[in-house]
Amino acid sequence: MILEHALLQVVVGQEAAFEAALVEAKPLIEASPGFRGIEVRRGCEAPGLYLLIVQWDTIADHRDGFRKSDRYQQWRSLLHPFYDPMPTVAYFGDVL
Template identity: 65%
Template sequence: MAVIEHALLSVRAGSEAAFETAVDEARRLIEASPGFISMQVRRPTAAGQPYLLLVEWRSVADHQGGFRQSDRYQQWRALLHRFYDPMPEVSYFGEPL
């Protein structure tokens, strides 16, 4: 069963362009992770709204025990976490109804 990781990314005002560049660089890190299927980052339609992150994984364990425990995640954090205020909360969703 595949799962969707969902997070709303509140990016500091004025740093959106730098964030989008960093996402492009960070994408290769997550794509190289076992269990990774796909990733989307969607821009907000209005200023001040969060970006939407959707990552499809084979399992929650592939994200939590795999990617988040890897050196790639440390690089991901260094690239992206400086843009968030507050830090995003991650949720997981199962198969569609």
């Protein structure tokens, strides 16, 4: 299993709208082959900061599957307008 990790910096003051859009966007990613789970957590000390963790079977399930799908285009249109700056995605493998 692979963990996709991203720190999402949402424009301050747009947190409630982002969270509403996230509820709408979640079924798009959940329908993806290789998807195993998603967590989004609010930061405790920084307004607008969220931690995204998505579990995938493989990196290709995210990059070649979800990101090249029509569902991703919808995900992007729902969520990307809230980010400043755009998040950097990183992948993590087995627990040591």
